[in-house]
Amino acid sequence: MRYLFKTRYEQDIALARHSGDVFWYGLLLIVLLFIPGVLGEFYVGELGGLFIFAIVGVALMILTGYTGLVSLGHAAFLGIGAYTNAVLLAHGVPFLVSLTCAGLLTAIAGVAIGVPTLRMTGFYLAIATLAFGAILANVFQKWTAVTGGFDGFAVPTPSIFGLRIEGATGIYYVSLAVLIFVMWLTFNILRSPMGRAMVAIRDSEISAQSMGINLALYKTISFAISAGMTGLAGALFAHYVRFLAPDAFDILLSIQFLTIVFVGGLGSIRGAILGAAFVRLLPQAIAIVRDDLPFGIGRMPGLEPSLFGLILVLVILFEPGGINGRWLKLKQWFQEVPLHRAVSFRRQKSYARSERLR
Template sequence: MQVLFKTNYDQDINYLVDRGERVRVLLALALALIAPLVVGGYFLSELTMFLVYIIAGLGLMVLVGFTGMVSFGHGAFLGIGAYTHSVLLGYGLPFFITLPAGALAAGLIGAALGRAASKMHGFYMAIATLAFAIVVETGIGAWEHVTGGHMGLSVPPMAAFGWEVTAGPLQYYLILALVVFCIWGVANLMRSPTGRAFVAVRDSETSARSLGLNIARTRIKAFFISAMLTGLAGGLLSHLVFYLSPESFGVNESLKLLLMVIVGGLGTITGAIFGAVFVSILPNLINLLQNFLPSSIAEAAGLEQLLFGAIISGFIMFEPEGLYGRWRKLRLFIETFPYYKRATFTRQKRYLKTERFR
């Protein structure tokens, strides 16, 4: 087992604590950089989709994992970012303006939702965000002269001053750069006073209030940052699906995002990445499962939502720390073998927090 000896104060603010972590991150970056050179078009498009969902997962992780607020409506912010970006592109604006504009529009609407829901907790927060998602989906469908309504909206190419970012390696590297920037930004955020305030509100609102934190303002900030990251992912996602419709950003997409952060591991950046991997391969797993099920079950409506709910419930009950928690246990087992203790891997009980102010 590796023991870290710190010899200066700068080591306290390092992103990567030990040598093994640095090696793993550098290896992952190297593989990501050479991927377009060794994989075909289909796998490259799947990898690009995986990168987009990392950004969306980071956005929801800020709200659910770091601040402790459950959202069943983050698919709506994907839609707001996607439609804002696509509509502005249709007016001829360059993509380096429309992409931040879509993220900002989603962030401002998220802040407004956070202001309205800042006093809600638990079940009421979940219902409020679910209702918001339904309202946004209905509004997009009704605003036909801008969004195309339920007939859909064709996404213009990502262009600026006659130069286009076409699908393929160029688009992949652009999204990869944005993913690295977002991971770096969220890591910095969580070490800042704002990020520490998010964690304080999540762990104990009473303690956070006693330290002078404005709970409502902190929640609004969390909603703004979370929605802005998710809106950025929506703008990028629009160029991977090529055609937008309101149904693409409904409750089902919100459940997929929630599934991603719960399965990946709440409260960790790496958990968002693990969750994106799981969500990227989940449709293929569902299709494979349908081949073995009777046709009456495989073709039944709502099978995908049922599986999403079953997976979320299973992880909450049996592995609340998600895939990243399981990876940490496996890594600790390898590092301490053969001197590990069985009690080290015993899952601790979790209790409902009831000290919140009403």
């Protein structure tokens, strides 16, 4: 077991807590860099998709996990990013510019939905973003002049400084780079006054306000950042799917995104990544065992969403910390065994904010 003895303020601010972190995460990065040379095209493509979902997971974690605002409209943000990027590329705009524009335009869209919903929290916000997402999904379908409607939209192949980003490997590296960039931004936010203000708003709006935090401003910032990052993911998503269909960005996708943050573990970037891995790998796992399941369950059309639903329900009921919470408990257990105490794993009694009985 490692005890951290902090002697300088920098240690509190540093991204890596100790040399062990540097080593393991560095190793992980090196492995990730070499994967495309080792694994087949299919797995590289799937990992690229995982990275894109991880970007959305991190983005949504900022909004839901750290600011406490639920959005059921993030699929629409993904769509805005995807279409912005694809349309700009089709007009001959360089990829890096169109990627940036996708992020910025989606951030503006985030402000547009954030500002009118400032006064709402909890389920009101969920409903409002749900309506916003539904309207936008409709716009994607009906605005055929731009999106091509149900005919779809073929996404041009991007290139950076003359280097064409082709195939699964290209998307893999670009997505990995964007994911690392997004995580770097997020960690910076979290160690700055901005991030603390978000956490404060999540835990107690009223005392956040009395500590001088401008609720409206920081909720809007959170919305903008989260939407902007999702827009970046959307731009990559366009290349990942290569052919944009307007019905891809529906409420079910938004719910899948929320599943990432809830199953991964609220309030943790690691949770967002783990959640994305879960959401991407579950369908693969189902595909593998599909034919071996008894009673033809594997052939059932609603198997995947129902499993998502079931896992979501079980996580909320029995492990509100998600995969990340389970991981932390496991780590603690290994550090303390055989001196561990069962009580330290028992769930803290949560005191209801409302004056209601259980």
